[in-house]
Amino acid sequence: MFLSFTEENYLKAIYHLSEDGKIDVSTNAISDALNTKPASVSDMLKKLSQKEVINYIKYQGVSLTPSGKKIALQIIRKHRLWEVFLVEKLKFNWDEVHEIAEQLEHIQSNLLIERLDEFLGFPPFDPHGDPIPNERGEMKAKKHTPLSETDLHNQGKVIGLKETSPLFLQYLDKAGIYIGAKIKVMDKIEFDGSLEILIDNKKTILVSSEVAKNILIAES
Amino acid sequence: MFLSFTEENYLKAIYHLSEDGKIDVSTNAISDALNTKPASVSDMLKKLSQKEVINYIKYQGVSLTPSGKKIALQIIRKHRLWEVFLVEKLKFNWDEVHEIAEQLEHIQSNLLIERLDEFLGFPPFDPHGDPIPNERGEMKAKKHTPLSETDLHNQGKVIGLKETSPLFLQYLDKAGIYIGAKIKVMDKIEFDGSLEILIDNKKTILVSSEVAKNILIAES
């Protein structure tokens, strides 16, 4: 099935919006995510419904059909593989790759993606710790807890992020936090929820609760 | 200046059509090259003229302005660098890369192209022997003669091709002809212009005049 760039972006947005448990995604949520007006979203939902990639009942929100989900996961696979390429091979910083991957994810060629995957050594995760789906749309799900909810004095490892905006990534660089870093919560400040953390048994810093919510930890 | 994919493709087509000496390119030639109707081309020429990337006088053909030429060369640079990437890094065959490069050439990011160029070791030529322009649009021009016009018994090297369609490239693979191959013309058949050639001092084959016209040789 051929879908335009725009249609692909709608499917991807719907997928991401339903990631955190929501079954039905709202028109407004989609228009926010894509920077379009709700009226435009309504138009497009009608079209995507026709193509049977979404389940859509007027006024009642939208969800992906199995075939829509498969397409969304293919696009996410391409996005994340290109991000790995940019960081691992072209020496981009992790905060510089998303915009370019937004373009590269729409390149059409199954062989290209297979070969790229192989060239990169079949990476299971992208530079931000997000899992890369395989050709069938399956991916490793890791058990994770937000840093804000881990117990005092427990040692954990950074395995992912909830936010991946350039500003947040640049902050993490500065703080010395990266995917794989060892983190131990030394103290919780009850007043504002900020945390004193020890990074790699070397450096102690203070992070706000907002920051801590967006860092995902695998406890060990 | 921002140009759409479509506008970029028009500029590239105009550039390629004026490569073999022609000063002015015709509406019909462009419509042929892009598989659109002449009426559509007329529309677009008006728009590109407005943007001052082409010189256009009604009924009198079209040429690129300096700024249009610079843009065209940037796109060709990207196209050819991606072709090198696909062949050198992802192990594509030279007849498989053009279509994918047609998509990749429109990815917008100066940094990406700089880094890709560096990653590939600043290649001066693409897999088909075509020169890769640098950031300023300059490229190596090699003296070349069509194989059909080289002298008997002169040793030469394949440095490029006039045709790069998959079918022609596959034929060359089968014949054992590649960029860099040594070729000596052993005999010319006057009747139909076909040639008996010795490849790499190993194998002698017969090639038609049509084939010989499309192989470019550097005499040595």
Add this chain to the structure above:
DNA sequence: ATGAAAATTTAGGTTTGTCTAAAAAAAAGT
């Protein structure tokens, strides 16, 4: 339960890039 607020859809338009059919200009043939 009912009126106000919020969310969503419809109606009617715009822009981009395409098309067909018709008109106009240029080139070619005699």
Add this chain to the structure above:
DNA sequence: ACTTTTTTTTAGACAAACCTAAATTTTCAT
């Protein structure tokens, strides 16, 4: 020189993806 043919442009339409403004439906608060 004057037809005829070819090339090119214009006129009018259409699909995709967006918009604003207005209508409709749902949700929320009293």
